[in-house]
Amino acid sequence: xxxxxxxxxxxxxxxxxxxxxxxxxxxxxxxxxxxxxxxxxxxxxxxxxxxxxxxxxxxxxxxxxxxxxxxxxxxxxxxxxxxxxxxxxxxxxxxxxxxxx
Numbered sequence: 001x002x003x004x005x006x007x008x009x010x011x012x013x014x015x016x017x018x019x020x021x022x023x024x025x026x027x028x029x030x031x032x033x034x035x036x037x038x039x040x041x042x043x044x045x046x047x048x049x050x051x052x053x054x055x056x057x058x059x060x061x062x063x064x065x066x067x068x069x070x071x072x073x074x075x076x077x078x079x080x081x082x083x084x085x086x087x088x089x090x091x092x093x094x095x096x097x098x099x100x101x
Contacts (some may be wrong), residue, residue, distance in 0.1 A: 021045050061090050 021030040022045035029035050029045040037043045040057035043050050059071035061084035069075065069084040076082075082092035 020048055022048060022050055024050060059086055059088050060084070061088055063090070 021028055021033070022035065023029070024035050024045075029050075031045050031047065033045050035043040035045055035050050035052075037052055041053045041055055043052040061069045061071075061073075063069050063075065063082065064077055069082075069090075071084050071086050074081060074083045077092060079097040080093040080095055082090050085091055
């Protein structure tokens with residue numbers, strides 16, 4: 001009988017924990033809600049804690065217009081060609097643009 005009471009109390013405590021959700025950086029998330037990870041991984045509030053995937057995130061670069069480019073991506077910027085490198089840097093040709101119309 002004593003063990004049954006402890007089990008019921010444990011289950012009641014667990015239910016309370018699950019119902020509480022998670023708090024991350026002062027923001028409350030309910031169980032099952034997505035929590036920002038700050039990178040390419042996905043995080044979810046589960047049973048009072050946060051579980052995240054652990055994928056390797058692709059390297060990104062920021063182009064001259066503030067856009068995000070991924071490693072190996074090549075694009076035209078003005079009259080030059082740019083590539084996002086593996087270390088996050090940009091490599092661009094430096095051809096003078098023809099300003100004559």
